[in-house]
Amino acid sequence: MDRGQNLRQNIAGQRTLLEDLGLAAGAVGILGEIGAGLLYLFVEPLQTWAIRLSLVAMLLIAISIGLSWRALLSFLRARQGRYGLNTAVMISALLAIIIVVNVIGVNNPIRSDLTATRQFTLAPQTEAVLNQLEKPVEAFAFFTPRMPQLAQSQQEAVNLLREYSVTNRNFSYELVDIDQRPSIAIQYGVTEPGTVAFATEDRTQLTSEVSERSFTTALLQVSGQGLKTVCFLEGHGERTIYDPSGTGFSEASLGLERDNYLVRHFNSVTDAPEDLLQRCTVLVIAGPQQDLTEDELGLLNEYLVQSGKAFFLLDPGAPPTFKYLLLQWGVGVLPGFIVDPDNRSDPLTPIVSQDLMAPSPITDVLDTAFFPEAVSLRSMVNPDNPGLIESVFPIVASGARSWLETSEEGDITFDESQDLPGPVPMGMMVESIVDPESGTVTRVVAIGDSDFARNDFFLGRSNADLFLNSVNWLSDQEFLISVRPKASNFRILLLSDLQWRFILISSVGLLPILIISLGGITWWLRR
Numbered sequence: 001m002d003r004g005q006n007l008r009q010n011i012a013g014q015r016t017l018l019e020d021l022g023l024a025a026g027a028v029g030i031l032g033e034i035g036a037g038l039l040y041l042f043v044e045p046l047q048t049w050a051i052r053l054s055l056v057a058m059l060l061i062a063i064s065i066g067l068s069w070r071a072l073l074s075f076l077r078a079r080q081g082r083y084g085l086n087t088a089v090m091i092s093a094l095l096a097i098i099i100v101v102n103v104i105g106v107n108n109p110i111r112s113d114l115t116a117t118r119q120f121t122l123a124p125q126t127e128a129v130l131n132q133l134e135k136p137v138e139a140f141a142f143f144t145p146r147m148p149q150l151a152q153s154q155q156e157a158v159n160l161l162r163e164y165s166v167t168n169r170n171f172s173y174e175l176v177d178i179d180q181r182p183s184i185a186i187q188y189g190v191t192e193p194g195t196v197a198f199a200t201e202d203r204t205q206l207t208s209e210v211s212e213r214s215f216t217t218a219l220l221q222v223s224g225q226g227l228k229t230v231c232f233l234e235g236h237g238e239r240t241i242y243d244p245s246g247t248g249f250s251e252a253s254l255g256l257e258r259d260n261y262l263v264r265h266f267n268s269v270t271d272a273p274e275d276l277l278q279r280c281t282v283l284v285i286a287g288p289q290q291d292l293t294e295d296e297l298g299l300l301n302e303y304l305v306q307s308g309k310a311f312f313l314l315d316p317g318a319p320p321t322f323k324y325l326l327l328q329w330g331v332g333v334l335p336g337f338i339v340d341p342d343n344r345s346d347p348l349t350p351i352v353s354q355d356l357m358a359p360s361p362i363t364d365v366l367d368t369a370f371f372p373e374a375v376s377l378r379s380m381v382n383p384d385n386p387g388l389i390e391s392v393f394p395i396v397a398s399g400a401r402s403w404l405e406t407s408e409e410g411d412i413t414f415d416e417s418q419d420l421p422g423p424v425p426m427g428m429m430v431e432s433i434v435d436p437e438s439g440t441v442t443r444v445v446a447i448g449d450s451d452f453a454r455n456d457f458f459l460g461r462s463n464a465d466l467f468l469n470s471v472n473w474l475s476d477q478e479f480l481i482s483v484r485p486k487a488s489n490f491r492i493l494l495l496s497d498l499q500w501r502f503i504l505i506s507s508v509g510l511l512p513i514l515i516i517s518l519g520g521i522t523w524w525l526r527r
Contacts, residue, residue, distance in 0.1 A: 022067025025060045032057030122163050124365060126216045129223075130168040137223055139164070139173040139215075140197045142190050146179065150194050153210045157196055160215055171219075198222040213258060220260035228475050230256050231266040231280035236319070237289025239450055241265065246456035249286055255458070255468050261475075268296045277302070282309045282474045285322065287450030292321040300325055307440045309474040313450035316375050329444045330392040331428045332380035336406040337373055338424050338448075339414075342399050347412065348373050350398040350426070360395045360429060362445070362469045366462040369396065374426045375448035376404045396427035396447075396466075429473070445470040 032053055039050035065072065122130075139161050143154040154175070161173035178185050178193050188197040188204050198205045198218045205222040207214045232241050232249065241253035241263060253263045266276050266283065276283065276299065283303065292300065304310055312326050316337045323333045340350035349372045357363035379392040402422035403414045414421070426448035434440050451457060453467040 019068040019070065022064040024064075026064030026068065029057040029060030029064060032060065122167065123212060123216075126164075126212060127167055129216055129219055130164060130171060133168050133170040133223060135200060135223075136170050136172070137219065138199050139171070140176050140184060140188060140190075140199065141173065142176050142178040142185055142193055142195050142197070144177055144179050144193045147193050153194055157210045160210070160212055161196075164215070164219075217258045217260065228281040228477070229262040229264065229279050230282045230284060230471060230475070231264055231276065232284045232286060233288070234265045234267045235269055235290075236292065237287075239286040239454060244455065246454065248455050249453065251455045251458040251464075252286075252453050252467055255464055256471060259468055259472065259477075261471070268293075268299060273299050276300075277306060277308075280308075282311060282471055284311045284313070284471070286313045286453070287315050288319055288322050291319040292325070297321055297325060301328060304329065304442050304444070305434055307434065307442055309443045310445075311470055311474060312444065312446040313453065314375060314446065314448060315450050316373055318375070326444070326446055327380060329430050329432060329442070330379055330381070330390045331430060331444070331446045332378045333448065334376040334378055334404060334420070336404045336419075337375055338371075338398050338402055338422075338426060339405045339412055340398050340402040340422075342401055343370075346372070350374055350402055350424075352396045352398065352426075356397050356399060356423060358393060358395050358397075360393060362429060362466070362473050363395050366465055366469070368461045369452060369463050369466050370457070370461060371396075371426060371447070371449040372451040372457065373449065374398075374452075376420065376424045376426055377428045377446055377448050378425065379428065390430060390432040392428055392430050394425040394427065395429050395445075397423040397425045399423060429470075443474050445474055 036050045036054035036057060039046050039053065043050070141154065141157045141161060143150055143157075158173075158175060164171050165173055176184050178190065185191070188199060188206070190197055190206065192208065194210075195206055195208050196210070196215070196218070198207075198215075198221075200222055203222045203224070205218040207218045232238065232253075234240060239247065239249045241249045242265075244250045256263050261281075266280060268276075280303070283300070300310075312322070312331075314322060314326070314333055318333060326333065337348065338350050339347050341347050343349050343351050349370050351368060351370045353368045354363075354366060357366060377394075379394070400422050402424055404420035404422075404424050405412055405414075406418050406420070407415065428444075428446045430442075430444040430446070432442045432444075434442050447466075447470075452463045458464050458467070
């Protein structure tokens, strides 16, 4: 009798011990699941270990249920157990809702750039280039912890590359420690930290400048977009791409190179005609001062007839042969210059806002441009070939209060009998079908000013975008027509002592005072 009772007591004690061990295993399993979830969400390098920990925790919970099912069942049958189960179900439902909302948010992100200069928003041109990617492009940002002076550049590079990858899934990036993984640096020809390599299967482009402008240029080059030649006519006093002074066109040349064009000059004296006819995608004629010879005029006209693309930038007093060449394609240059009284600082510099720009692929994305000492252009019938199929559209014009001043005596006042009232067109785009059977098309853009694109004014307002968008339209690179990345600005907030004290006092003392005041009002109302 005593032996049977002792046996039952031993069995009961062992069962109690197993149940206690099961409950302990369950508690450890629950804590393990919580820890695994936190590791997976917040410590990305340990996600693999988090999954393993979660599996072990699930095993412990299963063991707990197997060992302590009687205790768990009796607990759930009690009122306290039912309340606990109800609480657990509600907590689980809340967690499930949070997880579902988080998954939806990750897969359908809504992002907003609240900075004053929208410095975290990619320029439309960058988005256009990314949207054109048809094959994968990888970027490798090479940095090292041993150079803390590059920490800010590293963060800026990662931020930019992340924006690129969000825009197009064909673009991916990786941050590489050049000291830990030198083989990758050797593979892409990188020798210095701070270099970013853009690579496809057959091309690699390196840049050491961390900016959206340089990244987009490298992306254009490595993806093979662009790669066309823009020629600047020389030999007639034109503005030159090699002149870094304020009146030169070196900034325009640099802008074209960033859009992935090959930029060169063409001189009919030193260069063969085939160089123009076969190599130049676009010919830029920027502010000529001397006439063309008869042979040069014939060569340029032959170039245009053979589906050439030309960009005329003519100033007041432009040589007659250049006016004649432009007239062959339906655009005439009127005598005089434009006066714009709305520009009080300089009435001889018309300012053209978006509402004065006609809808066109070139101007749709522009804001404001200005044109120092501009002339007026008009659509005119080609006298030598009136049957030529042409589409001539104005793209920019001066304001309603402006006028075309025709007086040569220096008296800048509006004369109804002689002057032409505004709006005065000063920019035209031409698309002409020179061979209806083959569909061969010639394109021409003409602006009655070359100063707007010189170095002094190229980066002002939308002048650069107008120039580069015109070249992109001429070269049939319309996907590049957009607003380009601007240089990032380092913004500093300067505060006076009084302003600093106000911010300090209001941030430290205002909130406690507000809470105490609300508490006092509540106490008074309930008193």
